[in-house]
Amino acid sequence: MQNSPSNTVISPRTSPSDYSEEILQQLARQQKSRKKWLLVQPVSNTSMMVDSGTVSMPLNLIMVATLVGTLFDVTFIDERLGDNVPEDLSGFDVIAITSRTLNASKAYKIGDAALRQGKIVILGGVHPTMLHEEATAHCTSVVYGEIESIWTELATDVLNGKMQRVYRAKELKPMSTMQHPDFNYALGSKSAKKYSSLIPILATKGCPVGCNFCTTPTIYGKNYRFRELDLVLDEMRYHQKRLNKEKINFSFMDDNISFRPQYFMTLLEEMSKLGVRWNANISMNFLDKPEVAELAGRSGCDLLSIGFESLNPETLKSVHKGSNRLGNYETVVSNLHKNGIAIQGYFMFGFDNDTEESFQLTYDFIMKNKIEFPVFSLVTPFPGTPYFDEMKPRIRHFDWDKYDTYHYMFEPTKMAGDKLLENFVKLQKEVYKGRSILQRMKGKPLNWVWFVNYAMNRFTSKLSTSYYY
């Protein structure tokens, strides 16, 4: 008798060439009951604000849940909300955990406990990707990079119960194949009110600028992909309908949304017709053009996050931050401000070229240019990056809990560690004291950026150098 496609029995696969969407669908139809996945966003041990209070919705794990939910049952736990992973995992077949470096030790702990209970454990996200050899000790399989590009293989193997150590796609799929993220997975928690009301959204992936401290070029190489505009706009309209209002605040999760100027400008032109508000990470390479800032403002941009990183040209050169031109900094800021766009400015300290003077220079730049939301971090060579390899002999900590960008990782050549931290704390206190906030924020719209300043005022007033060792 000839088997029809729907009743062909598929035997366990061993060769990668045997994977196909059709085989996967057949296997899924043969399941007696759907396998149960527990997806976990672990909370880190950092004492800094990144994992407490209001937290952003984890688009990474929501994307994983959306895909997994097409074939399996999904339970979603975000530990940052205070929800806990149960000790007894007998109700689940697969435990899948996302991890960055700052929560890797927590992710490994959950992975180890699940392995002891005989579960299939899958680790994904930036840290397991960068250090997949290390991560394989705490799981059954590591997914290298995005789940979408390796999903057929991963899901087929889960259904067959025959897992590989590392899943790494030979090539990245176009973003048009990306599912429309289902936020119900995250919003299902009783503690979901702790999520920021900003809705994460993705238009592009990758950033070929190639800064040596960043993980993106290592994971995605020179690749830069974007979604069809209609898909992005449809997603925005979907949320407007779901929440029954036009003025929704979106937060782009893109590495560098402006890398293809034509795509970016067309996206903004279309968004200007929707009445939404938005913020994004952006590199400053073409923000010196007044028409870009004008269009951004008209399309509803409230805030742009810009990695100024340093005011020292030698430092910018040493980290390969080719998109930053010191001569453009003030023009970029003034173009954005003229169009009512606030700036979240990232500044890093602890580079070899930093001196005590670097702090004063940064303070003057921030105050003179009225940067609304300055964010200060200590240079952190993340494992797997070229910068990590370069700095390894000098790195003070290999405890991943300390990789939250708020730990002193190595002594810069031109300044003692103690001096670095004293100045680092002093700068934060100065920039966020009441008088400075008023000076930077006077006349700005009364929105969440004021609230952030208020929270930072309270937070920085308690800071001391002991936090950072």
Ligand code: B12
């Ligand atoms: C947007 C963003 C933020 C946002 C939102 C973060 C959030 N809630 O998700 C904000 C501004 C809040 C933020 C904060 C921080 N960030 Co950030 N951020 C990013 C950025 C640019 C994009 C992340 C994103 O959402 N991408 C879109 C999603 C859909 O893609 P994805 O994350 O890659 O997820 C895919 C795959 O990784 C995979 N996957 C992920 N998890 C899992 C799990 C399983 C089981 C599987 C199978 C697959 C899988 O499939 C996913 C879907 O395609 C990344 C750069 C990057 N490309 O990763 C930096 C990045 C993650 N951030 C980084 C850092 C350092 C931070 C901060 C510590 C900064 C700070 N000092 O405050 C904090 C930490 C916050 C935290 N608790 O994690 C570093 C982390 C480096 C590292 N090795 O850990 C990155 C990689 C940038 C860099 N410097 O290289 N960040």
Ligand code: SF4
């Ligand atoms: S510009 Fe930003 S996203 Fe691009 S490589 Fe540099 S740090 Fe990474």
